[in-house]
Amino acid sequence: MSNLKSPFPIYNPVSRRSLLRSASAGFGYVALAGLLSASAPTAYGLTADPTNPLAPKQPNFKPKAKRIIFLFMEGAMSGLDTFEYKTELQKSNGKSAPGGGLLNPSKFQFKQYGQTGSWFSELMPNIAKHADDLCWLRGLHTDTPAHPQAVVQLHTGSANAALTRPSMGSWLLYGLGTENQDLPGYVVINPTPNFGGAANYGSAFLPAYYQGTSVSDQGFMPNVQAASPHALEIEQLDLIQTRNHELASSDGAPDVVEGVIKSYELGFRMQDKVPELLDITKEPQKVLDAYGIKPGLEGSFARQCLTARRLSEAGVRFVEIRQPGWDHHTNLHKGLISQTSMVDQPTSALLADLGQRGLLDDTLVIFGSEFGRLPAAQGNDDGRDHNITGYSMFLAGAGIKKGFSYGATDELGINAVDGRMHINDLHATLLALMGLDHERLTYRYAGRDFRLTDVAGIVQKDIFA
Template sequence: MTPHHDEPFRLHTPEFSGLNQQLDRRDFLKRTASGLGALALGSLLGTPSFGATPILPKAKRVVYLFMAGGPSQFETFDYKPKLQSMLGAALPDSVRKGQRLTGMSANQASLPIAPSVYGFKQHGSTRTWVSELLPYTAQVVDELCLVKSLYTEQINHDPAITFFQTGHQLPGRPSIGSWVSYGLGSENQNLPAFIVLVSKDASKDQPLYARLWGNGFLPSEYQGVQFRSGKDPVLFLNNPEGYDGTDREQMLGYLSQLNSLQNDTWGDPEVNARIAQYEMAYRMQTSVPEVMDTSQEPDEVFDLYGPGSRDKGSYAANCLLARKLLEKDVRFVQLYHQGWDHHGSLPKGMAKQCKQIDQATAGLLIDLKRRGLLEDTLVVWGGEFGRTVYSQGKLAANDYGRDHHPRCFTMWMAGAGVKSGFSYGQTDDFSYNIVKDPVHVHDFQATLLHLMGVDHEQLTYKYQGRRFRLTDVHGKLVKGILS
């Protein structure tokens, strides 16, 4: 952006003149290494290099519906009819096999089996079992690729969510959306490649931290940008009071020249990242109000997503907004919906949660498909772990709770590159252990990147002397779910 004045802007002060001195050997090597890293990016993404075979992307974009708290597989998709005759019976030691429990149920005198109080029916041409709590999702079950054999090592919320989102249980790594943004860039120069939406109507049982969509050690331009309901969808985007667009453009022009001089002198990639962020913010002043405005959507669309879709910031409204963002070629859209941590009163809590998300989730799939977007969009639904077959605390008539269970749980994908109307993996009769086709969190991450045309082993970033990647040193492609 060029400031509005006749003469080009120059920095003549002695302090800035010193920045133009010749680089010493250490600075030269630092800048050269950065340049070589940029040149090598193509090979990191699986593009042809030294005989390598490129990965053809199936998905251009992703919408990831993250159900924070750990939805119970027993009340959603993992039907276990044999449990109905085992109400209140102790979980057999042969099933548990001495596996660790959380501190919330480790001291219980017994672990009474709690069958789901909700019924299941078969739906779709695939006759897939779906809980009565999800009637709208049941109508689109032929679009889903259910993965019933996910597992993780993390047994508590914060490390489990952090692990799913960043590939490591400790904070500090880049989020999955940041890795995608870094590896593939943006197809819309007026909107961020990675946008985050958080439901305002969800129970805040477990906290969400901005680091879950943070850039970690990647340049800051790749962090997720949270869009909010209310007057300011993006914080600090609007001009301050009494400050017009011309003033902001001129200020950014001067600031860009200062940052460019700093970058020319020191070669710090974070300077370029900051320049890109300022320029993106300026463009977003026009693009964000337009994409956030759903007032022109016909009544039929609001009816499709459900009554909550008119309430900005609700899960349903965020699903509708996600469709608009995907239409604008935003690369990675992530919705967070809290409230799934049901240690007690699970039947009541699950009914509430499912009602909040069911119609809008199905509506999003229907809307994407009829607009021709589902064929190159990957939709993901799931939480950080599952729930136990036994009741945490006292088991009462039609009332029970379930503790955290990392050893097996269900997620689903739909759309680009995955089989539709398909179930992958199998758990035992207690949904306690996996008996067929286990899928680790790193396997899920590797598969998501593959669907976007990225080799998870090649997409790396050198930090503090080591090359890091989303899947760390693990992960394999889940070929059985690919279409």
Template sequence: QILMNTGSQQFGRPSFGAWTTYGLGSESSDLPGFIVFSSGKKGPSGGNSNWGSGFLPTVYSGVQFRSSGDPVLYLSNPPGVDDELQRDSLDTLRELNQMRLDTVGDPEIATRINSFEMAFRMQSSAPELMDISSEPEHILQMYGAEPGKPSFANNCILARRLVEKGVRFVQLFHEAWDQHGALVKDLKGNCHDTDQACAALVKDLKQRGLLEDTLVIWGGEFGRTPMVQGGNDGRDHHPNAFTMWFAGGGIKPGITLGESDDLGFNVVEDKVHVHDMHATMLHLLGFDHKKLTYRFQGRDFRLTDVHGELVPKLMA
């Protein structure tokens, strides 16, 4: 997970979403530029390192939203506190933080000031945004979504709504695919949870005229072995060959790139490394992956480190 999301197997590196918002900035003053949702029994094992900002300023870190209610805990005012009192409190807090910022010059204090201000604006913008009950019934049915019931399908609708509001990067996690056992039963469950909603998201973006400008990526951090593991119908981890799909955002439609051997064990044609994928994704977002850098501890870092080549066959 860490390699797939940050380009490095070391913890502490910026995630792909953080690099994207660092490069593109944010179009929305009321919402973070990078938002994360998670569905399933638990979140990804790599935790918030998968969407963290690493050594980039924390303003570029992903913000994890909940699927219903307040997107982040304690966003709503507590009982007895109205907007005027909240504004007065934030103004006082801002003055104190600004005094500290002027004294020590720590940019993280500036990020804290901006985060409090954004949270205040989200109090008015987020409730309507998060309420998918306003969606037409045929849209809810197309996704297989149920308002008020957290699910991957609901998160797909929320992702589309966030894109419409100008959020640059939305990442959805769904757990769990780690089927070392009970593959036949559990895989069917995962497919039930995700297939319809993914197809609906691509269709919905296209019919709203958003797909050409939105890059949609589906995949995991590795595949599964082609042979059964043990006697309980499971499959082991297998990074040698696995599949991802892409849509919109400059992707050449209707193609299959790459080929495995007869067993599905190794790639034998058009192998693509994680660094190549990152380089291509950045290219589609308008960046040269070799030039999008950040100086940290005396060295210029980038998402692809010293690796990565574009995959022209993937691009329209």
């Protein structure tokens, strides 16, 4: 294990009064305690404040987007039943499918929308209203059909569970810093323990202050509210931070101490800002109605979408929201009706709301899963198995062509045959939209330079506006 220190300057001992203004309520401490010491990162980017690694940094080139909202459909939704209409599949009910099984056409009605004539099933009538604003990636493929590895690969660029890599949000925060110094730059709403859990939004060997911050779908962020009376809390934090600074200044101090210090500082500032920001009840009733806000599980995704808009508007660099429950090996028909009823209206409302506020001009929205579903029936003819060789996502907002479709799968929706994009290509393209060169965004760890795209990745500029 390397003991090299981070090039980011360690804060000098400060007065008790200034420390009181910058201490926090323990945000992120548990996660930080388990991280390994990392090698010094490669010099990267220019920051307005060299003493603050979270300060905004200059990108490699002019960005087309300033922030990202990722709507992750966890479990692999079936594009063949939502927005991938395949005429040949609809005519081939019961015929033998390549690779085994019998072909199973969608039971849902499809029609075309907008001037682009994009196909949507009856499950997505609200998202369909944005047909001419979407950019489709229809030739995606990935490496593994196992959910845990595929989800981790989508988030970190690597399916190798033996060496956890930093998540895409952490790489963006490392490369660009954050716009609002009183808020975390990377937030994950409704994180689940499924399919890799915290590895999907962790910073791995990047400094700990680049990891994602979790928020529940009820707007709860752990460790932000003070647990003690204010005066007592100040004394406690003063003591903790003083000891942290002493440890950070000592010979051989582990790098994670700096992450602890930064997280405490950020957490203290967040006490004033975050509770109000996460309180969506302050929104006008017409906004709540547009998103379909309701209590309980059925309103979870709607609450997440509105929270994501509020966070993005406040300057959070990367927000991910999660909707689990798309793993339909059985009960496909009823399962999709249930899932899309929770997702369709809020997604449409988020796109409309961002547009009305002028945020869609510099915010990139991503909607998709870790892989797709096969056209063959599974089980009792009401399920679909995993498909990693050809599936779709859509983008909306900053930097991309509107009403555009890139790539395609074959006539049955099995294999990507045109405009093929591997996950490494997707990551390279998303970084480029944010103004980052994926080959230059590196971090030295364990004797080699790592990057989100490993040794691959091609930027697909055909989708750029």
